[in-house]
Amino acid sequence: xxxxxxxxxxxxxxxxxxxxxxxxxxxxxxxxxxxxxxxxxxxxxxxxxxxxxxxxxxxxxxxxxxxxxxxxxxxxxxxxxxxxxxxxxxxxxxxxxxxxxxxxxxxxxxxxxxxxxxxxxxxxxxxxxxxxxxxxxxxxxxxxx
Amino acid sequence: xxxxxxxxxxxxxxxxxxxxxxxxxxxxxxxxxxxxxxxxxxxxxxxxxxxxxxxxxxxxxxxx
Amino acid sequence: xxxxxxxxxxxxxxxxxxxxxxxxxxxxxxxxxxxxxxxxxxxxxxxxxxxxxxxxxxxxxxxxxxxxxxxxxxxxxxxxxxxxxxxxxxxxxxxxxxxxxxxxxxxxxxxxxxxxxxxxxxxxxxxxxxxxxxxxxxxxxxxxxxxxxxxxxxxxxxxxxxxxxxxxxxxxxxxxxxxxxxxxxxxxxxxxxxxxxxxxxxxxxxxxxxxxxxxxxxxxxxxxxxxxxxxxxxxxxxxxxxxxxxxxxxxxxxxxxxxxxxxxxxxxxxxxxxxxxxxxxxxxxxxxxxxxxxxxxxxxxxxxxxxxxxxxxxxxxxxxxxxxxxxxxxxxxxxxxxxxxxxxxxxxxxxxxxxxxxxxxxxxxxxxxxxxxxxxxxxxxxxxxxxxxxxxxxxxxxxxxxxxxxxxxxxxxxxxxxxxxxxxxxxxxxxxxxxxxxxxxxxxxxxxxxxxxxxxxxxxxxxxxxxxxxxxxxxxxxxxxxxxxxxxxxxxxxxxxxxxxxxxxxxxxxxxxxxxxxxxxxxxxxxxxxxxxxxxxxxxxxxxxxxxxxxxxxxxxxxxxxxxxxxxxxxxxxxxxxxxxxxxxxxxxxxxxxxxxxxxxxxxxxxxxxxxxxxxxxxxxxxxxxxxxxxxxxx
Numbered sequence: 001x002x003x004x005x006x007x008x009x010x011x012x013x014x015x016x017x018x019x020x021x022x023x024x025x026x027x028x029x030x031x032x033x034x035x036x037x038x039x040x041x042x043x044x045x046x047x048x049x050x051x052x053x054x055x056x057x058x059x060x061x062x063x064x065x066x067x068x069x070x071x072x073x074x075x076x077x078x079x080x081x082x083x084x085x086x087x088x089x090x091x092x093x094x095x096x097x098x099x100x101x102x103x104x105x106x107x108x109x110x111x112x113x114x115x116x117x118x119x120x121x122x123x124x125x126x127x128x129x130x131x132x133x134x135x136x137x138x139x140x141x142x143x144x145x
Numbered sequence: 146x147x148x149x150x151x152x153x154x155x156x157x158x159x160x161x162x163x164x165x166x167x168x169x170x171x172x173x174x175x176x177x178x179x180x181x182x183x184x185x186x187x188x189x190x191x192x193x194x195x196x197x198x199x200x201x202x203x204x205x206x207x208x209x
Numbered sequence: 210x211x212x213x214x215x216x217x218x219x220x221x222x223x224x225x226x227x228x229x230x231x232x233x234x235x236x237x238x239x240x241x242x243x244x245x246x247x248x249x250x251x252x253x254x255x256x257x258x259x260x261x262x263x264x265x266x267x268x269x270x271x272x273x274x275x276x277x278x279x280x281x282x283x284x285x286x287x288x289x290x291x292x293x294x295x296x297x298x299x300x301x302x303x304x305x306x307x308x309x310x311x312x313x314x315x316x317x318x319x320x321x322x323x324x325x326x327x328x329x330x331x332x333x334x335x336x337x338x339x340x341x342x343x344x345x346x347x348x349x350x351x352x353x354x355x356x357x358x359x360x361x362x363x364x365x366x367x368x369x370x371x372x373x374x375x376x377x378x379x380x381x382x383x384x385x386x387x388x389x390x391x392x393x394x395x396x397x398x399x400x401x402x403x404x405x406x407x408x409x410x411x412x413x414x415x416x417x418x419x420x421x422x423x424x425x426x427x428x429x430x431x432x433x434x435x436x437x438x439x440x441x442x443x444x445x446x447x448x449x450x451x452x453x454x455x456x457x458x459x460x461x462x463x464x465x466x467x468x469x470x471x472x473x474x475x476x477x478x479x480x481x482x483x484x485x486x487x488x489x490x491x492x493x494x495x496x497x498x499x500x501x502x503x504x505x506x507x508x509x510x511x512x513x514x515x516x517x518x519x520x521x522x523x524x525x526x527x528x529x530x531x532x533x534x535x536x537x538x539x540x541x542x543x544x545x546x547x548x549x550x551x552x553x554x555x556x557x558x559x560x561x562x563x564x565x566x567x568x569x570x571x572x573x574x575x576x577x578x579x580x581x582x583x584x585x586x587x588x589x590x591x592x593x594x595x596x597x598x599x600x601x602x603x604x605x606x607x608x609x610x611x612x613x614x615x616x617x618x619x620x621x622x623x624x625x626x627x628x629x630x631x632x633x634x635x636x637x638x639x640x641x642x643x644x645x646x647x648x649x650x651x652x653x654x655x656x657x658x659x660x661x662x663x664x665x666x667x668x669x670x671x672x673x674x675x676x677x678x679x680x681x682x683x684x685x686x687x688x689x690x691x692x693x694x695x696x697x698x699x700x701x702x703x704x705x706x707x708x709x710x711x712x713x714x715x716x717x718x719x720x721x722x723x724x725x726x727x728x729x730x731x732x733x734x735x736x737x738x739x740x741x742x743x744x745x746x747x748x749x750x751x752x753x754x755x756x757x758x759x760x761x762x763x764x765x766x767x768x769x770x771x772x773x774x775x776x777x778x779x780x781x782x783x784x785x786x787x788x789x790x791x792x793x794x795x796x797x798x799x800x801x802x803x804x805x806x807x808x809x810x811x812x813x814x815x816x817x818x819x820x821x822x823x824x825x826x827x828x829x830x831x832x833x834x835x836x837x838x839x840x841x842x843x844x
Contacts, residue, residue: 031173032179032180033176033177033179035180035183035184038677038679038715038717038718038722039672039678039679039717040677042676042677042678042717043675044187044188045676046676046677047188048190051188073376073413074374075374076374076375076376076378076411076413077371077374077375077378078375079375081378081379081380081409081416082409082416082418084375084378084411084413085411085414085415085484085491086492088484088488089483089484089488089489089491089492091488092487092488092489092491093488093489093490096489096675097675099646100646100672100675100676100677101184103645103646103672104672104677105177105180107671111172114172114177117172117174117177118180118181121174121178121181122177122184124178124181125178125181126185129182129185129189129191
């Protein structure tokens with residue numbers, strides 16, 4: 001951030017930076033969020049390990065990506081009866097990790113108050129990035145992508 | 146004179162921009178989206194050629 | 210045409226009955242047939258052959274027009290003119306068959322091979338659960354007994370049901386039901402025994418496999434079932450006793466009292482408690498002991514819960530943590546207060562055992578207070594005082610005081626699997642704050658050790674119970690006797706004293722991942738010697754050729770060397786320790802940095818050349834040279 005000021009003596013660079021900033025919707029103005037802390041890595045590792053087990057339930061529509069940034073058991077009927085409790089446990093564990101992840105990203109970037117915004121951003125990205133066939137919660141309820 | 150004017154304009158704009166940048170306590174939505182995408186790439190392993198997202202590649206603009 | 214207004218038996222009413230005859234055939238219209246609470250309208254029976262004589266009334270090759278499951282069924286009946294004996298058979302949709310036989314002493318109705326899915330039009334609320342399965346039943350009603358008792362025996366095979374979202378479902382169900390009923394003024398007194406033999410039930414979020422036995426009795430009124438006494442017994446799990454009422458129209462529970470006798474929490478806990486109380490940890494929590502619980506519901510809403518625990522232990526397999534056995538009581542009241550009174554006989558976290566203590570707490574929906582807790586830990590005590598909790602948006606927040614009365618280090622270090630160290634650990638934390646995902650403490654933990662002291666301050670534990678657990682703290686050590694330290698770790702011997710400061714210490718999963726540490730000789734006069742073995746080990750840590758240099762020189766004949774100063778710093782970040790020596794920021798002409806400045810005779814300088822050391826590699830090497838099979842403490 002301060003780097004921009006540091007280059008004040010070189011107008012041509014500033015011009016380039018300006019053009020770049022304007023064309024990229026001021027994205028340049030925002031540094032990356034730090035998501036490279038050990039806690040965040042531990043959380044994403046845990047989520048990654050769980051993902052393999054959750055994938056069939058995303059694909060069958062049993063579990064969907066909710067607008068709240070959580071997972072939701074949308075249609076338990078898609079899960080074999082003895083497995084339903086297990087799926088519920090997976091969802092609860094994933095949601096606990098997601099909550100910790102949102103909180104931790106906010107904290108790692110020294111803005112604990114961003115937690116709700118980070119959750120909302122992740123919710124939108126989880127929904128947007130969900131592959132074809134998965135269920136996501138849109139403005140008008142649940143839809144299959 | 147033209148050059149001076151240009152420099153002044155650029156400097157002024159840069160000042161405004163710098164002000165935006167340094168007083169940016171608002172939520173950095175674009176950066177958060179990029180962070181979310183990196184996490185999603187990592188957790189969902191959507192890209193077939195996905196390499197573990199390396200911090201270094203993303204952190205070229207590190208400010209400290 | 211013959212019109213009969215109404216025929217009424219207990220539990221069975223035929224309304225608006227008309228019989229039309231024409232040349233050997235007949236049509237029977239039944240305006241409404243009501244059996245118990247089920248009513249069928251618009252039944253029409255056409256008999257291709259209809260005989261009516263002094264001996265019998267008989268309908269042959271009849272066909273029935275009626276809603277499912279009777280629709281387009283074949284029906285035949287024969288009956289004596291006095292109405293005291295007769296037979297009726299009706300083909301049911303899906304291949305089932307209903308046969309009724311009336312003899313002088315009673316009525317028997319048998320239903321065979323009836324598929325539950327055909328119940329849909331009659332019981333719309335029940336139909337939402339899409340019931341399936343084959344039912345065989347026999348109903349016996351003795352006519353002459355007063356009051357008339359009815360006996361019912363049913364078997365369900367391949368039963369299944371599911372709500373639309375799958376949150377209430379059963380599969381592969383097999384059960385036997387025996388019931389008897391007697392009419393009373395406002396309905397039927399009933400008694401039933403149900404033997405659930407096969408299949409599984411899921412009532413979100415709980416899955417229960419067969420078998421179980423249920424015995425119940427109560428009153429069946431027009432629109433609701435009152436259960437006066439119900440016992441459900443499940444192997445290993447225990448007994449559930451209940452009384453209450455259930456609406457027949459909606460299958461909703463009204464008021465209810467429930468008592469649960471959990472004989473074995475090892476079975477009961479994972480099946481019922483974990484999915485309800487901590488689904489995320491369901492596969493890690495372990496339970497033991499017995500519990501007795503009672504609950505009441507009003508209008509389907511839980512209003513009170515009370516539980517008595519006997520010898521209950523709860524553990525977390527991931528943390529290798531066990532609490533208990535515990536005895537005590539828990540109670541909760543809807544919208545009001547809850548309380549906990551527990552005597553816990555001890556516990557264990559890995560190899561660290563703690564002693565008996567009590568917990569007494571009171572809570573309402575917005576706040577909770579905990580009486581002082583004193584937990585014996587080895588020979589010391591952990592004291593928690595003035596603990597108060599309150600609820601804010603986002604969860605529960607707590608604040609209180611904590612202290613540790615001295616715990617002897619030899620026992621603590623042994624319990625933690627560290628080399629045995631002398632000294633004691635104590636703590637005074639005048640303000641401990643707990644918020645969702647974070648515990649922070651003001652004050653300090655002091656470890657009197659190696660004739661010096663280590664102070665830990667600004668302690669923060671973040672997500673302490675999650676996978677992303679990490680801790681932050683500041684550490685300061687003063688006057689640590691190096692002789693005692695190096696002896697403990699079998700590192701070779703260094704005499705002297707050091708001070709150390711670890712700034713911004715960060716532990717992830719209890720392993721250091723970041724800090725700015727500096728160690729240097731304490732000021733003052735004391736003996737300063739370093740053994741050749743210690744020098745060699747330091748050399749090994751640096752991965753340098755120092756050792757060879759000693760071996761090649763005359764120095765190899767000395768056991769120990771004098772030194773003037775030790776100074777070393779390490780800034781750990783991203784798995785790399787950036788090292789520096791006595792004069793930080795200054796390099797020798799050859800690029801090295803001085804770690805030990807020699808002095809006395811014979812003198813020896815130890816110089817480091819590698820400023821960037823991989824932390825994991827360093828730990829591995831340290832583990833090797835100290836020959837202790839634990840993560841070494843680096844101060």
